[in-house]
Amino acid sequence: MTEEKTVMPYEEISKGVYLINEYDGVNCYLVLGSEKALLIDCGTGTGDFKATVGKITDLPLSVLATHGHVDHIGGADQFPFVYVYRDDCKTLNRLQTSLLLRKLFVCANGAMKARGVGAKDVKKGAYKPKLVPIDESFTLDLGSKTITVKHTKGHTVGSIAVIDEEDGIIFSGDNVCDALWMHMPGAASLEEWLPGAQWLYEKSLKYKIYWGHRTPRLESDYILQVINWGKEILASHGKNSFLAKTKQYPAREDGIIYKTNKVYKKGN
Numbered sequence: 001m002t003e004e005k006t007v008m009p010y011e012e013i014s015k016g017v018y019l020i021n022e023y024d025g026v027n028c029y030l031v032l033g034s035e036k037a038l039l040i041d042c043g044t045g046t047g048d049f050k051a052t053v054g055k056i057t058d059l060p061l062s063v064l065a066t067h068g069h070v071d072h073i074g075g076a077d078q079f080p081f082v083y084v085y086r087d088d089c090k091t092l093n094r095l096q097t098s099l100l101l102r103k104l105f106v107c108a109n110g111a112m113k114a115r116g117v118g119a120k121d122v123k124k125g126a127y128k129p130k131l132v133p134i135d136e137s138f139t140l141d142l143g144s145k146t147i148t149v150k151h152t153k154g155h156t157v158g159s160i161a162v163i164d165e166e167d168g169i170i171f172s173g174d175n176v177c178d179a180l181w182m183h184m185p186g187a188a189s190l191e192e193w194l195p196g197a198q199w200l201y202e203k204s205l206k207y208k209i210y211w212g213h214r215t216p217r218l219e220s221d222y223i224l225q226v227i228n229w230g231k232e233i234l235a236s237h238g239k240n241s242f243l244a245k246t247k248q249y250p251a252r253e254d255g256i257i258y259k260t261n262k263v264y265k266k267g268n
Helices: 047-054 070-078 091-097 099-108 111-114 190-204 220-236
Strands: 010-015 017-021 027-032 039-042 060-064 082-085 133-134 140-141 146-151 160-164 170-174 208-211 246-249 256-259
Touching: 010 047, 017 047, 027 208, 039 256, 047 070, 047 246, 070 082, 070 091, 070 160, 082 111, 091 099, 091 133, 099 111, 146 190, 146 256, 170 190, 190 208, 220 246, 220 256
Parallel strands: 039 060, 060 082, 082 133, 170 208
Antiparallel strands: 010 017, 017 027, 027 039, 140 146, 146 160, 160 170, 246 256
């Protein structure tokens, strides 16, 4: 990676709110208050997050992850600690910060490779990644802005939405999106995902919604479409299958990818 790539592209999307683009791998967000700053997600760590944030502000910085996947917490070793919802601080999710998995993710990411980013750009950071568990009681006073979270179980069991009330923005991670992955280890059932998705749709009628990849802004109509796809999947399965089969519905690039043995909550 060339020296200029260590500072990632960023843009102001609202006054005091910035989108940091980790070379088309993930969208991270920086929220500035009058006294502190909050980085939401820290990518795979191919770029220098501290240097990038330092171009924008010198406020004291905290880091919070929307969920425990490698492309959202892989860069945790650039910071003393990262807040993560408690259900995503299990052993499986801690593996997501490993150097090997980070390198494998970057190698498999076509968008990042097209930007000239590769496994060689994933290096150990200055810290041993420490994931600090939080729950829905979490609040962070940035001075003039207070950040809260909503547990939105689905894409992972510990997925959260991060609420910036003062700016009218919710950062939703990957819990509702195009090509929704519900088939990976650590995901909840579609039945458990649905309430959080419906909550996000209701909030989208008032708040701007920003998610973790590709086109960052999620519109209300699209959120509702994904919800309806989820309802159609639930209606088409009377129960979970005994054997796991991975399916995509509908048969289009942005459909929901799920496992037939995790349509309903276990025990239903």
